[in-house]
Amino acid sequence: MQYKLICFDLDGTLVDDTVYIWKTLHDAFDVPEDLRRRHYEEYMNGRITYAQWFETDIDAWHERGKRRDDLLAVIRQLPLMPGAIETLDTLRQQGYKLAIVSGSLDIVIDTLLGTDHFDDVFVNHIFFDAAGNITGGEPTPYDMEHKATGLRVIAERHSLQLEECVFIGDNENDVHIAGIAGLSVAFNSKSPRLDEIADVVIEKKDLREVLQYL
Template sequence: MDGTILQGLDFSWSLIWRKLKYSKALQMEGMTRYQSGEFTYEEWCEWACARFIQAGLTRQQLADFSRDITVSNNFISTVETLKKMGLMLAIVSGGIDTLLHDKIPEYEQYFDYVFINRFKFDDAGFLCGVVPTKFDFKHKTTAVEMICKERGYSLEECVFVGDAINDKDVLQSVGLGISYLAKDYEIYHCAKTRIEENDLSLILPEILNPCV
């Protein structure tokens, strides 16, 4: 999602840390505790969310934070084309649902599956919790495998579009891994196809030509 569907941010969580003026050191503390195994991914999400709650983060603030975010060029026409061709679409992201909703309110109508972190708000609009995705980093592949099992596909029949290091495992696991405006050298080189322009329609020939 971050960097593929949405542009103008590296990572949903980093955007919020920065806008709330938390130090880079605190942000890295949480990530280090996750990478060392002290935190599970879910615990890391809850730890970060607790800091955001402490800062009094509101739904309106998140809407304000998303103002400079843009939708990748030709997103709607691209997903509509893929749906018309009968392809099943999924979001498997470590991003945050509110940022996506603010830019594409109807996003769920385009996707058969959406795996994403979901923020919870109280009646006054203050952040009060998070429902973490179970499928970030190495577990993105698990999500794709689960979909394949439910729908009767193989990983070789799947396409994944990613841009960051948490996409590496799944890009290497599917039949067609596409890097889109890759942020990381490893991602650029582990993908089978690379898109270097902000135009999602450029993935269509890569996906549809084998079907012709």
């Protein structure tokens, strides 16, 4: 077996009908576009850190009175990618290590997939009190270009070379991690840069399509 570990992106890769869960939740909670754009640009220009960006986005939901149930109601509407469970089960049976490195939220995995399928999960965490009020969170150090760092950490945990790792993702924040994986797959892609760098581009929206390349 040439590859030993398969690492997935979450939003738009394992979970369908969302490009980024942040956008999906902002849309559902009517967070104004100009506010989102300002935070995004501040992050991209280096005026705020990822952790601060994370906090401002979560604060926007908290300030609108949104609680755990409101987030879950939106998340539960999202379908898994066609073939997702069958693909994960097949890969597990074949003996691959499975991982997620994502800039999404832990509650998306908990609600739609559970963590049982995965050996390693790197994702943002959001915290609630007993009444379901948002109390804060823990931003992932492994989003954007640092998704690549996340894959390095996971590979090291399992004593694997990066050449033995496969990455499957769909968007701009996957470009760096795709660049270091032994095999990179652009799946359901929205990013010409990712298509360009990926070893394989899969346009058919069915995750089982990846199995033929492993």
